[in-house]
Amino acid sequence: xxxxxxxPVGGARDGDLxxxxxxxxxxxxxxxxxxxxxxxxxxxxxxxxxxxDWPILGPVSEDAARLALAAQYQGKYEAxxxxxxxxxxxxxxxxxxxxxxxxxxxxxxxxxxxAARAGEIDAILKRTEKQADAMQFAGTPVYLIGPLxxxxxxxxxxxxxxxxxxxxxxxxxxxxxxx
Numbered sequence: 034x035x036x037x038x039x040x041p042v043g044g045a046r047d048g049d050l051x052x053x054x055x056x057x058x059x060x061x062x063x064x065x066x067x068x069x070x071x072x073x074x075x076x077x078x079x080x081x082x083x084x085x086d087w088p089i090l091g092p093v094s095e096d097a098a099r100l101a102l103a104a105q106y107q108g109k110y111e112a113x114x115x116x117x118x119x120x121x122x123x124x125x126x127x128x129x130x131x132x133x134x135x136x137x138x139x140x141x142x143x144x145x146x147x148a149a150r151a152g153e154i155d156a157i158l159k160r161t162e163k164q165a166d167a168m169q170f171a172g173t174p175v176y177l178i179g180p181l182x183x184x185x186x187x188x189x190x191x192x193x194x195x196x197x198x199x200x201x202x203x204x205x206x207x208x209x210x211x212x
Contacts, residue, residue: 039157041084041102041110044074048081050196050203053177055085055165058097058117058129060173066186067118073192080196084114085161087173095158096126099147102154104138106146112136179203 035051044052054070056063074080086101088094097117104113116136123129134140147154165175168182176183178192179199187195 035083037157037160039153040161041086041105041114042081043084043111044080044082045078046081049079050179050199051081051083051177052179052196053083053085055087055161055170055173055175055177056118057088057090057094057173058086058101059088059090059094059122061122062186063174064118064120064122066174066188066191067115069187069189070192071115073189073196076189077193077196084110085164086158087161087165087170088158089173093123093125093129097123097129098158099151099154100126100129100133100143102157103143103146103150104133106150107139107142109133109136109138113138180206 035053052070056067058064070082074082086098088098101110101113101117104110113133113136116132116138117123117129120132123132130140133143168175170184172184174184174186176187176195178195180202181195181199183191183195
């Protein structure tokens with residue numbers, strides 16, 4: 034889950050804390066906490082973020098996840114992610130495509146990557162679904178923040194509190210292990 038080379042990763046590559054975020058681009062709670070997570074990540078600077086596109090809210094969510102993952106091949110995953118998380122619920126793949134185009138994604142290349150890498154993209158989505166099912170997640174958002182599991186939207190203070198708690202628990206575990 035943490036080291037899948039095809040899963041998009043952001044933030045500090047060698048961060049002292051990893052957040053794994055299971056999200057759906059049409060989840061209003063995911064969209065609500067996306068800006069808070071982005072602001073927290075920028076302010077903290079020591080967090081690695083593993084993105085898990087988990088499109089559980091229907092075909093438009095699936096289309097949006099495929100588009101975001103295809104944008105990864107041109108180095109535009111995070112721009113696509115932010116564009117898809119901003120604003121309102123997407124009602125069509127065309128609406129999602131317009132958001133990506135406005136975010137600077139090369140749409141001709143995106144279409145080529147979608148066609149050429151469809152199997153890889155579908156495999157990423159299937160792995161994420163299996164991981165979420167194995168962990169018995171009921172919906173989005175779900176954040177694995179170090180050793181903590183948070184199945185709720187968070188504001189910036191919530192991310193800060195969870196990160197502080199996770200770092201404290203990890204430090205205690207290391208200290209116990211060293212004894």
